[in-house]
Amino acid sequence: MTTETAPKTIRWWHFTLIFVMILMFAMFAAGLGRDTKIIPSPLIGKPAYEFSIRKLSTTDEKINLTDYKGKIVVMNFWASWCVSCREEHEVLLEASKKYGADGKVQFIGINHKDNDRAAEDFLKRMGQFPYPSGVDPQGRLALEFGVYGMPETFFINEKGVIAAKQIGPLTAKSFEAKMKAVEAMQ
Amino acid sequence: MNGSLIEIGLGATSLALILSFAAIIASFLAVQRNAPSFLHSARHAMILNFILITLGCFTIVWSFVIKDFSVLYVAQNSNSQLPLLYRLTALWGAHEGSLMLWVWYLAAFSALAVFVHWKSHPLSMPYVIMTLAALQIGFLIFILFLSNPFIEVHPAMSDGRDLNPLLQDPGLAFHPPTLYMGYVGFSIPFAFAIAALARGQSGREWVVTTRRWTLFSWVALTSGILLGGYWAYYELGWGGYWAWDPVENASLLPWLTGTAFLHSIMAQDQRNLFQTWNVFLIITTFALSLLGTFLVRSGVLTSVHSFAADPGRGAYILMFLIVVSVVAYGLLVWRGQRLIGPHKVSNLVSRESALLYNNLLFVAAAVIVLTGTLYPLAIEVLTGERVSVAAPYFNKVMAPLMLGIILLMGLGPLVPWRKSSLKKMRDQFALPAGLAVIAAIVSHFLGASDLVAALAIGLVAFVFIATLLDVIRAVRARMKVTDRSFGSSLGTLAANNQRRYGGFIVHMGTLVLIIGIVGSAFFKEEATVTLSKGEQVSVGPYTMTFQSMIPQRGPNYTERMAFFEWVKDDGTVGVLNPSKRNYPVTKTVTTEAAILSTLLGDLYIVLGNETQAGAVVTRAYWNPLVNWIWIGWMVILAGVLFAMTKRAPKIVTQKRDETDSPVGGNAGGNTGGNASGGDKGEALA
Amino acid sequence: MSFGRTDNAKGVQALLMSFALIMAAPFFAQQAHAQEKTVAQETVAQKAAAPGAKPAVLKTESELEKRVRAIGSKLRCPVCQGESIYDSHSDVAEEMKRLIAEKLKAGESEAKILDYFHDRYGNYILMEPPAEGIHWVIWVFPLFMGLMGLVFVMQFLLSNRQEAATEAKQQKKRAENPQTLHQDIEELHL
Structure with missing residues (x-):
């Protein structure tokens, strides 16, 4: 009696067990390579917040995002205390030389939770950006853009819509890829 | 000279890997050619492995002691300023060393199991050795090829990078070793279960043999988890002890299935039931221990506990996990049917069915925790979206399960095997149930406004009263027969039923623990205020005055320590010193909570940022009854010790081992006779 | 037998006492605290009244802080990744708490503030997934x-x-x- 009924129930859970195992292991395998630090931003495809902030090393000069409408804006959050910002500094200098020349692409730096003195020292040491930086001493603008770590870079298209975002230091390669994403959006 | 020492460690560990292969081949030949001499060689290999891996661990520990920074692992995880205690515990301070500790436990337990069960289980032994040696191979390959702690750097670093400051705490010195003891301990019942499957041998033998191993592993895992909570409470500074973090969940998973296993093997022991299910549970428990290692070490899940993640290592552990699962579950699917005995559970109300309900709740809890933990990963893999499943979710879904488990804790042990009658149930449970309802209602009006809190209090009262009544009834019955005093009757009763009464003690400890959890979760108070010198904040029965802030120097850190003068309502006064530490080498800042611990509750102060005006953001917590958690843990330990001192019954003789038929299960018949009453259930042998 | 009965009565006594203890324990804490707080405040008042002593100011948690906690406990700290922003001491979490406080002061509702963060950080910022869609x-x-x-x-x-x-x-x-x-x-x- 026992041996007659047993195979039926056993077959039922055999399949469940194998199915669950395959599903789980496939998921782990798929999940292995990815970078858990990257959180995709829901702001991509949305209009960028139109901020107006004080320009670095000035007392009351402003940087307004609206001034750059019609241009692609590359907005880079950086800080003098941020280690990875040193890594991407060279990339930014190169890229701004290459893309900023024809006036179609405007670069903006956002100096995050820093003081002017330290920021100026940093630029002196690492090389001046050929574009203006605004200051965000409390990091409020960063929250507005859903920033959670340094550095992060936003790519805003001519219509003022956020087209792409780089989390962590830029490389020449990732910069090209993001610029392509901006162009693809049109 | 020192360089050669660490090389000796590397050599010893490599030799252990080779010997593990030898052990597998030897035990295979022992079965194949029916030649016991091969098995002797396998045994020697296992015991030698223990010595070799001990030597390997020792060379690392010694390098820490003598501050040999030419060893990369030592340089990465210690510093010349680090106190000796933390230099010793730094062995498990990072990935490589903690795996070394893991494999050391495995080698130690393997050697012990081979030694202890050698005479009584000659037929299972080859399979046991094969399983354990295979596990050792899996970990040794990982250690030697992917996370080698024996790597040297030339020239030696002038000073080390220091141990993660969060780990520089006595609580953490003992948390991982205890937890690993539990994880690895389950490998012995696992190996015996595999042996039972391989031999197609049913009956209660492997369960009875490994009962103590199971109890030991269970209590080690329990202690490891609680020590982790204790450490989090003291060191992480957010006023709580359990955050449902993925790493914490990973340790809870094998505990949940292990607890289910611990209970359900009683049914196999006493009534020869659930044989296949028990094998499934122990395989799952061990697989979940490995899964925990995978989740923690591979970095597929993000967690507060920042371990260095490495996808290459993750891929290896995943492969290992797949191999272990495929082999173990495969054997179960292939041969599990042979284990099914003729006995059946047929009553909805009996000990057997209570154990079944217990298993349902624990396994459901495990499945839910596992799903909640893996859900963000699943969603990201499927849709690319990132979501969080954190404490609020788990608290909501686990509360009903916890309540069900408490209820069963009262019912299960008191319901007799086979069958109970309605009348008997009423006699046993009417009074406790009535009192429990009163307790729940009264507590609700006294301040347990949360439904879960009121229900938990009612249920705790129910379990406590029902169990106590049962014990009193049994003692009274004994007093009638022997005409001895209450205390002496209780003593003999407990001594004759060590497992049952040990179980009762564990359950009472769990109640105390639950009281602590309910108290600290539902009756907690907290206040966050910015205090200038001379200002006060009040929380629980305490009022604290912020006095001053003093800079200090520790051996490898600088700190700013605050002085708080507290006054309790009964007039007692004292000082508490929370601080903020800065570890310059690792460039980290930690908050050191100051805790005033009493039986009634803890006063817990954490510092936030200082303002320029000299004021400080202060967060004060009043955590009622939180100490009951640790007291409950002590009671649980005592109960398990009491239950473990009972010797395994000598039913498993060599002869039985050999003649045990594939369908078997004559042991069930032996116990059936005296399994009628609730008290006599465990009075076997 | 009378001997046995006395002992049994003792047992029942012990049972009831333990029962009372268990039941009472959680509120013990609460009750004791509620009554004794007034005493503490008196002590404080006495201390303050003592000649030469600086008057101590008892600060209670503001309503604002309570509301910040309610909101902050529902949001997950994006850099620590296991804790809520209320429990976290990280820079981002601290700034978020300040922003929540400012928004509350400006009269924004809890739902609106949660939406603000949700719009910018996605579902990840919520401690538990919203019961919608998948x-x-x-x-x-x-x-x-x-x-x-x-x-x-x-x-x-x-x-x-x-x-x-x-x-x-x-x-x-x-x-x-x-x-x-x-x-x-x-x-x-x-």
């Missing part, structure tokens, strides 16, 4: 699991029960009619 799965699953388990266990028990009943019937029949025993054995051989 995320219904995680909320329905525990219930589904529990029901499945219950159905499975019940089915297991009840099917065994039927089997046990028929077996018992057969045994009874066998006992009544020894001839059927022979039949049974034949059946078994088939």
Whole structure:
């Protein structure tokens, strides 16, 4: 009696067990390579917040995002205390030389939770950006853009819509890829 | 000279890997050619492995002691300023060393199991050795090829990078070793279960043999988890002890299935039931221990506990996990049917069915925790979206399960095997149930406004009263027969039923623990205020005055320590010193909570940022009854010790081992006779 | 026997006392605290009144802080990744708490503030997934699991029960009619 009924129930859970195992292991395998630090931003495809902030090393000069409408804006959050910002500094200098020349692409730096003195020292040491930086001493603008770590870079298209975002230091390669994403959006 | 020492460690560990292969081949030949001499060689290999891996661990520990920074692992995880205690515990301070500790436990337990069960289980032994040696191979390959702690750097670093400051705490010195003891301990019942499957041998033998191993592993895992909570409470500074973090969940998973296993093997022991299910549970428990290692070490899940993640290592552990699962579950699917005995559970109300309900709740809890933990990963893999499943979710879904488990804790042990009658149930449970309802209602009006809190209090009262009544009834019955005093009757009763009464003690400890959890979760108070010198904040029965802030120097850190003068309502006064530490080498800042611990509750102060005006953001917590958690843990330990001192019954003789038929299960018949009453259930042998 | 009874009464006494202790424990804390707080405040007042002592100011948590906690506990700190922003001491979390406080002061509702963060950080910022779209799965699953388990266990028990009943019937029949025993054995051989 026992041996007659047993195979039926056993077959039922055999399949469940194998199915669950395959599903789980496939998921782990798929999940292995990815970078858990990257959180995709829901702001991509949305209009960028139109901020107006004080320009670095000035007392009351402003940087307004609206001034750059019609241009692609590359907005880079950086800080003098941020280690990875040193890594991407060279990339930014190169890229701004290459893309900023024809006036179609405007670069903006956002100096995050820093003081002017330290920021100026940093630029002196690492090389001046050929574009203006605004200051965000409390990091409020960063929250507005859903920033959670340094550095992060936003790519805003001519219509003022956020087209792409780089989390962590830029490389020449990732910069090209993001610029392509901006162009693809049109 | 020192360089050669660490090389000796590397050599010893490599030799252990080779010997593990030898052990597998030897035990295979022992079965194949029916030649016991091969098995002797396998045994020697296992015991030698223990010595070799001990030597390997020792060379690392010694390098820490003598501050040999030419060893990369030592340089990465210690510093010349680090106190000796933390230099010793730094062995498990990072990935490589903690795996070394893991494999050391495995080698130690393997050697012990081979030694202890050698005479009584000659037929299972080859399979046991094969399983354990295979596990050792899996970990040794990982250690030697992917996370080698024996790597040297030339020239030696002038000073080390220091141990993660969060780990520089006595609580953490003992948390991982205890937890690993539990994880690895389950490998012995696992190996015996595999042996039972391989031999197609049913009956209660492997369960009875490994009962103590199971109890030991269970209590080690329990202690490891609680020590982790204790450490989090003291060191992480957010006023709580359990955050449902993925790493914490990973340790809870094998505990949940292990607890289910611990209970359900009683049914196999006493009534020869659930044989296949028990094998499934122990395989799952061990697989979940490995899964925990995978989740923690591979970095597929993000967690507060920042371990260095490495996808290459993750891929290896995943492969290992797949191999272990495929082999173990495969054997179960292939041969599990042979284990099914003729006995059946047929009553909805009996000990057997209570154990079944217990298993349902624990396994459901495990499945839910596992799903909640893996859900963000699943969603990201499927849709690319990132979501969080954190404490609020788990608290909501686990509360009903916890309540069900408490209820069963009262019912299960008191319901007799086979069958109970309605009348008997009423006699046993009417009074406790009535009192429990009163307790729940009264507590609700006294301040347990949360439904879960009121229900938990009612249920705790129910379990406590029902169990106590049962014990009193049994003692009274004994007093009638022997005409001895209450205390002496209780003593003999407990001594004759060590497992049952040990179980009762564990359950009472769990109640105390639950009281602590309910108290600290539902009756907690907290206040966050910015205090200038001379200002006060009040929380629980305490009022604290912020006095001053003093800079200090520790051996490898600088700190700013605050002085708080507290006054309790009964007039007692004292000082508490929370601080903020800065570890310059690792460039980290930690908050050191100051805790005033009493039986009634803890006063817990954490510092936030200082303002320029000299004021400080202060967060004060009043955590009622939180100490009951640790007291409950002590009671649980005592109960398990009491239950473990009972010797395994000598039913498993060599002869039985050999003649045990594939369908078997004559042991069930032996116990059936005296399994009628609730008290006599465990009075076997 | 009277000896035994006294001891039994003692046992019941012990039981009731322990019961009372267990029941009382959680509110013990609360009650004691509620009553004694006034005493503490008196002590504080006395201390303040003592000559030469600086008057101590008892600060209570502001309503604002309570509301910040309510909101901050529902949001997950994006850099620490396991804690809520209320529990976290990280820079981002601290700034978020300040922003929440400012928004509350400006009269924004809890829902609106949660939406602000949700719009900028996505579902990741919420401590638990919202019960919408695919995320219904995680909320329905525990219930589904529990029901499945219950159905499975019940089915297991009840099917065994039927089997046990028929077996018992057969045994009874066998006992009544020894001839059927022979039949049974034949059946078994088939």
